[in-house]
Amino acid sequence: xxxxxxxxxxxxxxxxxxxxxxxxxxxxxxxxxxxxxxxxxxxxxxxxxxxxxxxxxxxxxxxxxxxxxxxxxxxxxxxxxxxxxxxxxxxxxxxxxxxxxxxxxxxxxxxxxxxxxxxxxxxxxxxxxxxxxxxxxxxxxxxxxxxxxxxxxxxxxxxxxxxxxxxxxxxxxxxxxxxxxxxxxxxxxxxxxxxxxxxxxxxxxxxxxxxxxxxxxxxxxxxxxxxxxxxxxxxxxxxxxxxxxxxxxxxxxxxxxxxxxxxxxxxxxxxxx
Numbered sequence: 001x002x003x004x005x006x007x008x009x010x011x012x013x014x015x016x017x018x019x020x021x022x023x024x025x026x027x028x029x030x031x032x033x034x035x036x037x038x039x040x041x042x043x044x045x046x047x048x049x050x051x052x053x054x055x056x057x058x059x060x061x062x063x064x065x066x067x068x069x070x071x072x073x074x075x076x077x078x079x080x081x082x083x084x085x086x087x088x089x090x091x092x093x094x095x096x097x098x099x100x101x102x103x104x105x106x107x108x109x110x111x112x113x114x115x116x117x118x119x120x121x122x123x124x125x126x127x128x129x130x131x132x133x134x135x136x137x138x139x140x141x142x143x144x145x146x147x148x149x150x151x152x153x154x155x156x157x158x159x160x161x162x163x164x165x166x167x168x169x170x171x172x173x174x175x176x177x178x179x180x181x182x183x184x185x186x187x188x189x190x191x192x193x194x195x196x197x198x199x200x201x202x203x204x205x206x207x208x209x210x211x212x213x214x215x216x217x218x219x220x221x222x223x224x225x226x227x228x229x230x231x232x233x234x235x236x237x238x239x240x241x242x243x244x245x246x247x248x249x250x251x252x253x254x255x256x257x258x259x260x261x262x263x264x265x266x267x268x269x270x271x272x273x
Contacts, residue, residue: 001118002139006090007230009055014266016231017054017258018092019046020238021078022063029246039074044081046242049251053262056090057082058236079115091118092208096145098123104133112137119143121186124170128177135179142183146170149188149211171201184208189217195225204228210236223268237261
């Protein structure tokens with residue numbers, strides 16, 4: 001998907017919401033466990049209930065890999081369903097891959113060609129040759145982990161080396177990678193106070209922002225410091241949307257939360273100066 005298509009969808013829907021499909025068999029409604037593929041049955045219902053309120057979906061692959069071949073098949077069915085029925089949706093494989101060049105090439109092929117995701121999250125720790133194989137794919141996006149929302153982020157990401165925080169080194173260095181125009185970045189909502197500095201380094205790049213709601217991040221703070229002329233933000237919500245009811249109305253309950261987020265986003269977009 002071209003960035004221009006993503007921006008057009010954001011403006012059309014007045015939403016920059018990404019629904020995270022972190023589907024856990026221990027948390028989904030019990031009646032779905034009778035289905036032949038409970039994971040896909042849950043995902044399909046959530047997607048159908050929220051597709052007009054969001055601009056994309058982000059399955060976290062760990063929640064599928066944990067169930068072996070059945071889980072991977074459910075992931076494949078989920079991405080195929082989105083691509084076939086709602087092709088305007090931006091899809092993110094939250095896989096956090098990153099390895100030596102030839103291995104990264106295989107990861108990129110798996111997610112971009114075999115599963116046909118629009119983007120994949122990548123860990124930058126191994127440097128340039130672990131990231132550039134992902135950037136070789138045209139009209140696909142590599143979402144680099146920059147400043148994450150977990151407590152352990154402070155172990156390394158904010159440490160100062162040669163007078164600059166590590167996450168800033170990551171941002172600055174990544175701009176020199178071949179294909180860097182296809183980079184996006186993960187910045188946690190709980191790190192909203194860092195967004196002004198981040199925008200000085202990458203003023204236009206899209207940021208995937210987890211951590212709003214369940215992890216305590218503020219949507220308005222993120223937008224105040226991180227929004228660009230072309231919005232430049234994708235706000236992810238997973239648990240906050242998925243598990244609001246364990247009954248037959250689980251999809252309706254998910255839609256209600258997604259709609260509130262969409263309305264909050266619309267209000268921000270309408271009233272921004």
